[in-house]
Amino acid sequence: MTGVNVIEARGLKKDRVSSFLLKRSPILDDLSLTVREGETYGLLGPNGAGKTTTVKILVGLIKPDSGDALVLGQKAGEPEALKQIGFLPENPYFYSHLTGYEFLEFIGQLFALKKKELKERMAELLELVGMTADANQPMRKYSKGMLQRLGIAQSLINNPKVIFWDEPMSGLDPIGRRDVRKILERLKSEGKTIFFNSHLLPDVSDVCDRVGVLVKGKLVAEDSIKDIERGGGYKDLEEYFLTKVGG
């Protein structure tokens, strides 16, 4: 891990506006966080805390009302940042008539990968997520976990420097979760910077270097896993989380 900041959120604010009297209330309330090069950061928080909104801002899908989001020193969503990120959305949308292979190929073409490089990369990624045998099935025949595996593969097609995964373990069986943990370990060893959300706290404590806890759009705690688990006075990450969210 280096001291270089790869992801920087500075004072992010995002309001929801209700249709009744156009009343505004915060989804994100002055959120600031940084993730250093090579670090794996887990954003935790109850349902509706604003985790997905944060990821959407960092990948440039939505704009904050105020504050700045920077990835690799570029404004989030700028082409130079987009080229170097991988993104797994919370609810990925797939073209169900395409096979897994065709879908991956399509995503690779969006990144303008050369034919030979793309073919090699696809074979490697299908193997990595355990989807080689099913790659030629149309995606409408895939189970939830199979779609999730393909979603993970597509997020890595451009060999990104920075990875944003919104609930990568969702819908996966215990084997799938173990596989994702292994993939995360491998990406970490390659020096990638990883930002993800998950409710599966044992998995988070296994792979993250640092976590932040978001409650109603505010970052109420941020600590390294080492500090939490050794000497933090908490039995485990779950106890830390429940204490911080007041659950």
Ligand SMILES: Nc1ncnc2c1ncn2[C@@H]1O[C@H](COP(=O)(O)OP(=O)(O)OP(=O)(O)O)[C@@H](O)[C@H]1O
């Ligand atoms: N497009 C939108 N319009 C209005 N409100 C929204 C919109 N998107 C999200 N919200 C609101 O923002 C809040 C945060 O949502 P978000 O999806 O970021 O939460 P989350 O922490 O990812 O939750 P979960 O753990 O359930 O995935 C919620 O109250 C949600 O209703």
Ligand SMILES: [Mg+2]
């Ligand atoms: Mg979410």
